[in-house]
Amino acid sequence: xxxxxxxxxxxxxxxxxxxxxxxxxxxxxxxxxxxxxxxxxxxxxxxxxxxxxxxxxxxxxxxxxxxxxxxxxxxxxxxxxxxxxxxxxxxxxxxxxxxxxxxxxxxxxxxxxxxxxxxxxxxxxxxxxxxxxxxxxxxxxxxxxxxxxxxxxxxxxxxxxxxxxxxxxxxxxxxxxxxxxxxxxxxxxxxxxxxxxxxxxxxxxxxxxxxxxxxxxxxxxxxxxxxxxxxxxxxxxxxxxxxxxxxxxxxxxxxxxxxxxxxxxxxxxxxxxxxxxxxxxxxxxxxxxxxxxxxxxxxxxxxxxxxxxxxxxxxxxxxxxxxxxxxxxxxxxxxxxxxxxxxxxxxxxxxxxxxxxxxxxxxxxxxxxxxxxxxxxxxxxxxxxxxxxxxxxxxxx
Numbered sequence: 446x447x448x449x450x451x452x453x454x455x456x457x458x459x460x461x462x463x464x465x466x467x468x469x470x471x472x473x474x475x476x477x478x479x480x481x482x483x484x485x486x487x488x489x490x491x492x493x494x495x496x497x498x499x500x501x502x503x504x505x506x507x508x509x510x511x512x513x514x515x516x517x518x519x520x521x522x523x524x525x526x527x528x529x530x531x532x533x534x535x536x537x538x539x540x541x542x543x544x545x546x547x548x549x550x551x552x553x554x555x556x557x558x559x560x561x562x563x564x565x566x567x568x569x570x571x572x573x574x575x576x577x578x579x580x581x582x583x584x585x586x587x588x589x590x591x592x593x594x595x596x597x598x599x600x601x602x603x604x605x606x607x608x609x610x611x612x613x614x615x616x617x618x619x620x621x622x623x624x625x626x627x628x629x630x631x632x633x634x635x636x637x638x639x640x641x642x643x644x645x646x647x648x649x650x651x652x653x654x655x656x657x658x659x660x661x662x663x664x665x666x667x668x669x670x671x672x673x674x675x676x677x678x679x680x681x682x683x684x685x686x687x688x689x690x691x692x693x694x695x696x697x698x699x700x701x702x703x704x705x706x707x708x709x710x711x712x713x714x715x716x717x718x719x720x721x722x723x724x725x726x727x728x729x730x731x732x733x734x735x736x737x738x739x740x741x742x743x744x745x746x747x748x749x750x751x752x753x754x755x756x757x758x759x760x761x762x763x764x765x766x767x768x769x770x771x772x773x774x775x776x777x778x779x780x781x782x783x784x785x786x787x788x789x790x791x792x793x794x795x796x797x798x799x800x801x802x803x804x805x806x807x808x809x810x811x812x813x814x815x816x817x818x819x820x821x822x823x824x825x826x827x828x829x830x831x832x833x834x835x836x837x838x839x840x841x842x
Contacts, residue, residue, distance in 0.1 A: 514573050519572070555582070629670060656668070774842075787825070792823055
């Protein structure tokens with residue numbers, strides 16, 4: 446077992462146990478934000494025909510030579526081609542066809558002049574600018590080529606990806622199952638959230654904070670129960686009820702006191718404890734263990750520390766478990782919006798809200814409702830001045 450590991454090691458230690466588990470086929474309409482489990486190959490070229498990129502007039506480019514405000518060129522109009530209509534006329538020199546964005550380019554045409562660069566009547570058009578061959582035309586297969594990778598394994602189905610898949614007539618996709626995460630709350634001071642607490646007790650709110658964060662990260666959650674007895678056997682029973690899930694996360698019971706039972710429960714069930722505690726702040730006490738390939742993640746009872754650990758340390762492993770190719774944090778550069786005085790010498794995780802001011806990303810420190818976490822490395826000055834540059838990462842990516 447490792448003790449007091451640094452931030453980088455804490456982010457890495459669960460990776461060997463975070464390979465995506467299973468797959469399923471889902472309808473495209475149900476695939477939003479799911480992670481593709483195999484490459485999807487394009488069935489067709491897109492566009493499947495030479496297509497106008499703008500409203501205007503389809504022309505032969507050489508007919509527009511030297512066209513300008515002082516030297517306009519007038520052509521006769523053959524037809525009007527709306528999107529979805531197959532042109533009926535072949536263009537020859539001296540003629541143009543009115544055309545709309547998304548419409549098929551007629552035979553003979555090799556460019557499109559935008560409406561704004563023309564003056565037109567019912568049967569003719571005057572061109573006020575010259576165009577080159579291929580201008581304002583999307584050639585067949587210029588955006589998607591049949592037989593090439595349309596969407597890669599390990600990416601999320603975003604609205605843009607869904608549109609590409611639908612455009613190819615793909616109605617069903619294979620995706621990784623969402624990580625199935627069990628949640629355990631511990632603490633003799635806790636009562637169920639829907640009960641009225643007696644004096645000295647409090648409702649279990651940690652469960653819902655962890656559940657919301659996990660769902661935000663694309664996981665399915667299962668509440669395994671509340672251990673309000675604070676004993677090893679009760680925790681063992683809850684962990685055993687979650688066997689078969691992809692991971693389990695608990696809050697509370699990770700300290701060094703005589704009523705902190707999470708690590709003793711790990712030992713009692715034969716789990717392999719990977720680490721206890723970190724050399725960074727804030728983190729409180731935490732422990733990572735495994736039963737076979739199933740991670741057991743014991744977070745502190747303080748929900749602020751637990752959530753920072755979840756986002757800063759555990760979320761990359763959960764993204765990998767989801768099947769994402771890019772599961773690591775994506776660093777950004779930010780500047781402090783105001784002076785900040787740090788305490789201690791350890792690596793500091795600083796949650797905050799991003800503000801864009803004069804084109805710069807500023808972080809305003811706040812312990813809740815944050816969207817980024819900045820990392821302040823050891824050895825920096827205790828007083829960080831307004832405008833100091835920091836590396837941060839978004840909590841949602």
